[in-house]
Amino acid sequence: MKKWWNKTAFTLIAASLLLTGCGGTSDSAGEGTASNKMKVVTTFYPMYEFAKKVAGENADVTVLVPAGTEPHDWEPTAKDVAKITEADVFVYNGAGFETWVDSMLNSVNNKQLKVVEASHGAGLIDGEEEADGHSDEESHEEHEHGKYDPHIWLDPVLAQHEVRAISEALQAVDPARKAEYQKNADAYLSELNALDQSFREGLKDVQTKDIVTSHTAFAYMAKRYGLKQVPISGISPEQEPSAAAMKEIISFAKEHRVKTIFFETLASPKVAEAVAKEVGATTAVLNPLEGLTEEEKRSGLDYVGVMKQNLAALTKALSN
Numbered sequence: 001m002k003k004w005w006n007k008t009a010f011t012l013i014a015a016s017l018l019l020t021g022c023g024g025t026s027d028s029a030g031e032g033t034a035s036n037k038m039k040v041v042t043t044f045y046p047m048y049e050f051a052k053k054v055a056g057e058n059a060d061v062t063v064l065v066p067a068g069t070e071p072h073d074w075e076p077t078a079k080d081v082a083k084i085t086e087a088d089v090f091v092y093n094g095a096g097f098e099t100w101v102d103s104m105l106n107s108v109n110n111k112q113l114k115v116v117e118a119s120h121g122a123g124l125i126d127g128e129e130e131a132d133g134h135s136d137e138e139s140h141e142e143h144e145h146g147k148y149d150p151h152i153w154l155d156p157v158l159a160q161h162e163v164r165a166i167s168e169a170l171q172a173v174d175p176a177r178k179a180e181y182q183k184n185a186d187a188y189l190s191e192l193n194a195l196d197q198s199f200r201e202g203l204k205d206v207q208t209k210d211i212v213t214s215h216t217a218f219a220y221m222a223k224r225y226g227l228k229q230v231p232i233s234g235i236s237p238e239q240e241p242s243a244a245a246m247k248e249i250i251s252f253a254k255e256h257r258v259k260t261i262f263f264e265t266l267a268s269p270k271v272a273e274a275v276a277k278e279v280g281a282t283t284a285v286l287n288p289l290e291g292l293t294e295e296e297k298r299s300g301l302d303y304v305g306v307m308k309q310n311l312a313a314l315t316k317a318l319s320n
Contacts, residue, residue, distance in 0.1 A: 038174045041087040043098050044071040045291045046153040046162075047118060049303045051091050053188040054167045058177045059089075068293045070266040076100055085110050088173050091166055094119040096127075097150035116169040118162035124148035125219050154288060155220035156196040156307065160189050195304055199225050202311050206318035210256050212249065214263040214272045217288040227314075232261075232271055241271060253279040260317035262286035265293055284313050 038059040042048040048063035055061050064080050065071045084090050085108050092098050094117035105115065127149045152158040167185035171178040203225045211222065216231040232249050233241045241249070253261070259281050263272035269283060276283045287306050296306070 038089065038170070039087045040089040040091060040170070041083050042090075043092040043101070044074075046159070046289055046303060047091045047093055047166075050118070050153075050159070050163045050188075051089075051166050051170075054163060054170055054181055054185045056180065056184045058174070058180055059170065065291055067291060067297055068266065069291055071097070071290050076104060081108065084108055084113070087113060089114045089116060089169055091116045091118060091169070093117075093150055093153065093162070095122075095124050095148045095150035095152065114169050114173050116165055118165045119150065119152050119158075120165065122152050122158050122161045124150075124152070125223070127216075149216065149219050151217045151288060152220050153303075154218055154307075155224045156192050156199060157224060158220055159303070160192045160196075163188055163192065191304055195307055196224075198308070199311055202315045203227065203318070206315065207320070208256070208258075208318050210252075210258055211286070211314065211318070212253055212258050212261050212275070213286060214261075214267060214269070215288075217264070217290075218286065221310075227318075230258075232275060246271075246275070249275055250278045253281065259320050260284050262313070262317070264288050265296075266291055284317060286310055286313055 038055075040051050040055060040059050040061045042051050042061065042063050044065040045063065045067075048061060051059075052061045062083065064076060064083070065074045081104060084104065087110070090105075090113055092101050092115075094101070097119075125148065127147055153162060163185055167181055170181045174181070199221075209227045210230060211218065211227055212230045212232065214231070215233045216229065218227075218229050221227070222229040230249065230252055232245070252258070253275060258279065261272045261276040261279075261281050261283050263269035263283055263285060265285060265287050272283050275281070287310055289303060289306055292301060292306075301309075
């Protein structure tokens with residue numbers, strides 16, 4: 001993945017914003033600075049969903065990464081930096097997922113900005129351990145991404161951790177609506193708790209625990225529900241697995257009679273399809289929820305809805 005954002009780049013953008021003026025910028029929902037609501041900017045879909053559920057109608061919540069865009073490949077523009085500069089709260093996942101955040105925040109001139117790293121304190125899984133078995137080149141890509149696996153939102157219990165962090169921040173910035181934010185958070189936490197219970201019930205009696213996935217996104221989910229994730233490539237979905245890694249995965253799938261190879265919505269399925277062809281398996285979607293497609297948005301799907309689809313796919317694949 002091309003990494004061109006650095007402190008110098010952000011400093012140049014910040015200077016250009018001062019020269020051109022960034023007042024009156026409209027957010028993605030079409031609401032401009034005339035709104036007196038608290039402005040919350042989030043990085044990608046799960047952070048937007050969690051913040052929106054807590055905020056309700058009490059804040060303007062926007063998301064930087066557009067629908068249908070793989071967030072590993074996304075990089076901010078000057079307009080995005082302007083949005084963050086004008087925000088009251090900035091929510092990101094952290095754990096190395098948004099690699100550009102630190103440089104960007106060093107260049108944002110807004111001392112009142114409340115920054116929320118939603119994954120902070122969640123008990124992260126070491127990404128270097130997950131890179132074991134991959135080639136040196138693949139391991140290098142993992143180090144570029146970060147030391148830890150950042151995909152904690154795929155565990156409904158850790159998703160609750162992120163919701164609580166966001167709720168605390170919104171209450172701190174807008175104490176006049178503290179009771180409303182807490183009420184909204186409690187309602188959503190109840191939904192997420194019910195989702196966790198559905199996963200526990202749905203996966204407790206499956207015949208096999210092995211899931212072969214296109215990339216390492218489901219370690220937290222697997223750990224929570226007693227599954228074993230066997231990824232074809234590493235933490236970033238754009239990585240191409242080495243020939244040795246492909247051979248190892250194919251051997252594992254044959255030995256353990258894996259009947260389903262999972263791929264995801266925003267990345268190419270070609271590697272998963274190649275493995276499936278070699279072992280006589282089918283393919284199915286296991287959605288890492290890094291962003292909704294336009295079709296999913298039109299269908300009214302949200303975090304809980306997609307996670308229920310994931311549970312159905314897992315239950316079907318592991319019960320055959």
